[in-house]
Amino acid sequence: MAAAKAQALVQGLHMVDADPAADLAALERLTIWALSQYSPVVTIDPPDGIVMDTEGADHLQGGEELMLSGLVNRFRARGLMARAVVADTWGAAYGLARSMTAETKVVPTGKTADSVARLPPSSLRISSEALISLRTLGFETVGELAATPRAPLALRFGPEIGRRVDQMFGRVAEPIEPIRCPEIIEVHRAFAEPIAAVETIGKYISRLVTKLCLELQAKGLGVRRTDLIVHRVDNTIQALRAGTAKPVRDVVWLTKLLRDRIEKIDPGFGIEKLSLAATMVEPLDDRQIASSLVDDAAVDVGSFVDVLGNRGTYRIYRLAPVASDVPERSVQRISAVAAEVGQTWPMIWPRPVRLMDRPELIEVMALLPDHPPVWFTWRGKRRRVKRADGPERIFGEWWQRTSEWAAVRDYFTVEDETGERYWIFRSGDGVDHDTGSHRWFIHGTFA
């Protein structure tokens, strides 16, 4: 759109000259940030893109879908609009990100050809003259172009179009040369003869870790993200990323984290170079961890948490008290390596061992307003109440939600004939219908 037309459409439009150099510098800063956050292999795709190889690193963000939505949300929090795509090839991700309307998209492995067939030829990264000529010839989509015989196209436009199409469909390799900034501590090991055996890789990983830890120690740093970058003889790059919950400089610990996932490396025809980079570092002071004066020193569970955390199949957390009377709000998850809270829940009333995530409706017969039920039916089984305790009245928290202004729950502990003990409540105080529906729910099981 021309500037004059834009000014005619919007009154008082503020015009700023484009500054490509500053844009590029900002993009570079973003790329280096993405390197520390998302993936070991990241590079700039000027003028407006960032390319990452997230293979083997997405689990730290909770999987590909979560990684993309988290990424887009973090950009939006800073007032930036972003489109994010995970695809098999750089070309496919490039084209999809620049032509789709949704914010995020994950293309399943092997579905690249289907997903890019309808993209316009402009998503092929070719010169604008070639694009105009292609439009003149009537090419509307990449799919049509890919189905056209190669020789006439090459004769007319040169090899460029064929190469870009092949790159998009993954027939030609397109390595991503990772960006590096001078602050990153990195150690390398090149091999005269390519290596491939698991034991050999493991041996060199531990040597590299030792070297890296020495350099970290000299600078007083510990790593939060360590990247092992594997250069294969066929000029492809693989990366393994190990994340830790706290800054670490322990050789044994880091070696175990990386060695645990050696089987993820596919050596192919051999590995010619291994690099180990400390992508995200934090200050870490020396401190004494073992002492013969203290008999049973507190054990640091950090390394155990990291080992499981890097597998990506676990959520690891501690539970801490929250000052709330509503049972489901009284517990919050905190990091497993967070400092000790020291507090616990009030011990006045017994609490059930199992709490349902959603209270289940039960049928009861009970005297209003404050008697426990005589019997109740839960999951089709009728139980006679032998003993009961209560009510324990819990008020709604109006500072959380205004609809809870008058809400009340009356909790009872009931025991049936067989000795099974349940935690049930009535929504409402038994008199005033503003306080709740007066229906009964079961919320937990006592031991």
Add this chain to the structure above:
Amino acid sequence: MAQTSANLIISDLRDRIQHLEGAIARPKAILPFEVAEIDERLPGGGLAYGAVHEFAGGVAGAVDGAAAALFVAGVAARTKGKVVWCLTRPDLFAPALAQVGLHPDRVVYVEAIREEYVLEAFEEALRFGGLAAVVAELVRLPMVASRRLQLAAESSGTIGLIIRRWRRQTEAGDFGHPTAAATRWRISVLPSEPLPVPGIGRARWLAELIRVKAGESADFEIGACDAQGRISLLSDAGDGSGQTQRSVHTS
């Protein structure tokens, strides 16, 4: 007389075999229940460290495993150090664990996205060493897996506690299959202690020691864990202190 001398010879032989095997000369640590009647039924006088123990719930407890979980929490509370709790269904209510003496700062929860990964996390935690106790909530426990877990526990000396809970009550027959656990228990709920006033007294459980290595099975009627995780034995005639209280109120 002959028997004692035979025992002496056997224990001497045992010492020599252990010496030959070059096993780590770790004193066989034991976590007693501090209830004489239960401890005397268990070899060494309590639950052995460096072993896996298995707990299941009876009847309805087969599904929720509530009593078994609290019993295990009481055992874990009496150890010293961090506890790892591996699970898939996050319906455990932490305040109840705090009420039997397991402080929330001590428990690290490992929630697996699938049932199969619980075993993996449990083994990793047992091998880690340095943990006071490792708890896992499991549906299936094949013999091979349990033997592997038992070896992992032996290698580090950590006590492993398994809570068996099933999706349906009909599946609970699975508990009949043998496993390599050192002790196997079934904890079911009993009607609570009667009070002289309306209300619910201290919870009572029936703890059935179904299998114990080098020991005999037994049943105990016990009072639920107190604020330090200790259980107490109920005499069949009823609790003495409860009786006196009742007479005070009724007279």
